[in-house]
Amino acid sequence: MKDIIKITEDIISLEDTVNLVKDPKAGAISTFSGTTRDNFEDKEVKTLSYEAYIPMAEKSVQSLITEARQKWEDLIHIAIIHKIGDCPVGETSVVIAVSSAHRRQGLDAVSWLIDELKVKVPVWKKEIYVGEDSKTGADGGQVWKANNTQP
């Protein structure tokens, strides 16, 4: 049973991540990908930028995985990868991939892991909005988000 944890500036590949959790004993692979939306409320998002307290983020993701394995015994391999740095619209900021013998526990674990990650792991997202003045290309402001919004 492998735990794969990465906080990385590299672009995340879902396919590569899923390949890391494949197993002949697995009947199910469940995944969640977070992607950058082009809007927040009425504002047009130009890009996101992520920052992390990397060693604590890695440790904290490991704790979540350990807790998930206690809750769901059917899980085989678990990979959690979070991008840091710029993350333009449409790009993937986080991927969670879980293989399991049967589907129910894998699906539930992915759902729980992303909820917990959003609350506990020290990663921060800054949204940079498109400016009103398209000629100058100036940014329309930026804000550090907090995960108290709609799941």
Added chain:
Amino acid sequence: MKDIIKITEDIISLEDTVNLVKDPKAGAISTFSGTTRDNFEDKEVKTLSYEAYIPMAEKSVQSLITEARQKWEDLIHIAIIHKIGDCPVGETSVVIAVSSAHRRQGLDAVSWLIDELKVKVPVWKKEIYVGEDSKTGADGGQVWKANNTQP
């Protein structure tokens, strides 16, 4: 909002399927992949073979998608692809991919869609077991499965 439905003999690519549901308005992409396990109870599975009543399977998947869109308004694009024909150990038999603005509804929809698909869509799986006699390579019997087992 796209509904992508395929019953196909081709190998399923998760990456290609996810690309079909990507959208700038999506903050989340949730997926489920069913993969062939190497064992059922004590028997070693050599390969699976799927058969479908193709036009009814397509229609029935479309009905599930329509019902899911009524239950969860946040869903953007939905792709459901089921392989038919041989599906060796480790290979993907079904992929469900859903994009949504926020994560909760996408995760719940994927979970519901695979549960419903397994109960309602006219697709059948035959498991062919590895034979006792490894010299002759004879099959160890085969059986049409029924989805009344552990989810």
Added chain:
Amino acid sequence: MTQKFTVLYFAAAKDASKAESDSFEWKEGITSQVLTQLLLDRHPTISTVLKSSMFAVNMEYMDQDSNWTVSPGDEVAIIPPVSGG
């Protein structure tokens, strides 16, 4: 001219009947009970699988407790317990 309807066999039903489909002559009043008897007359080996199967008519599952009869030209399918996914 004789009117017909079609029956499709899948999975275990196909193995038992050794047929993918059959054509039957249509007549008035083919309820699920009558249809079952017609199928058993043609394929006695299908008895076991038929007990655990559902009928679909023109790609819609038929409620086992409701009254329905086959219409000319119908596509009837024998649907053994499904196992997709």
Added chain:
Amino acid sequence: MTQKFTVLYFAAAKDASKAESDSFEWKEGITSQVLTQLLLDRHPTISTVLKSSMFAVNMEYMDQDSNWTVSPGDEVAIIPPVSGG
């Protein structure tokens, strides 16, 4: 020899303090209240973000209601509301 501890600033705390980290002289009895005052003395602009932040000591969140003090060599981090995912 003077003993030290480190403070790390992230996200809004980094923007407000205009620092990524600081070194502080350690002394006995640095509770979260004392630490807050030390931080405000050095970076008055950090006041707002500090109110909504948590402390992590050596990469563990500190319970706001429990008693804890900083030890020499500790790595203290100011953790504004997280927004990963």
